[in-house]
Amino acid sequence: MFPTAPSLGQCRFPRSENTPAPPPRTGVFSDPDFPRPVAPPKAGRWAAGCRVADLMTRVVETVGPGDTLQAAAGKMRERGVGLLPVVDGGRLVGVLTDRDITVRGTAAGGDPARLTVRAVMSPEPVTCYPDENAAAVAARMRDRQIRRVVVLDRSDRLAGVVSVGDLAVDGGDDRLSGETLRGISAPDAAG
Numbered sequence: 001m002f003p004t005a006p007s008l009g010q011c012r013f014p015r016s017e018n019t020p021a022p023p024p025r026t027g028v029f030s031d032p033d034f035p036r037p038v039a040p041p042k043a044g045r046w047a048a049g050c051r052v053a054d055l056m057t058r059v060v061e062t063v064g065p066g067d068t069l070q071a072a073a074g075k076m077r078e079r080g081v082g083l084l085p086v087v088d089g090g091r092l093v094g095v096l097t098d099r100d101i102t103v104r105g106t107a108a109g110g111d112p113a114r115l116t117v118r119a120v121m122s123p124e125p126v127t128c129y130p131d132e133n134a135a136a137v138a139a140r141m142r143d144r145q146i147r148r149v150v151v152l153d154r155s156d157r158l159a160g161v162v163s164v165g166d167l168a169v170d171g172g173d174d175r176l177s178g179e180t181l182r183g184i185s186a187p188d189a190a191g
Helices: 069-079 098-106 134-144 164-170 174-185
Strands: 083-088 091-097 148-152 158-163
Touching (some): 091 098, 091 148, 134 164
Antiparallel strands (some): 083 091
């Protein structure tokens, strides 16, 4: 069994006396009944067997395709997240990001109180499985220039979400998480 994630007071970045401590992460990311396991760091490198299951957030908020953008945005604000898996009948049918709401919804002139998630969601999200190697999923994030990947169990049911932040904070490999973030943030060569 891996140790649970460090509290904010144990983060590796020190704060000065004048910098207030950030508020604790609430909602789906800090549920005390479901502690997130953390793979032990090994001298700045991920263990060869570090799996997505060792890093992912297991309890996530979801929305349905018929929910309004206003309701979805409210869930994002309450939970402090930028992605919500879209689930219909227990199956993942897409993902909704804060960017989807802004760019495809409101910037396009849509009314968030009337526009549904289905109208702006990304219908074919990038997914992975809990037993996949974390470095391989980091490479997928880098190649697709995305910050979050939905984790499905082998029955294709929602199991969680893994983010570039999970890789950086819990992965223990600063080099790999830095390369992943640089790849995600790089301008797209095609556009």
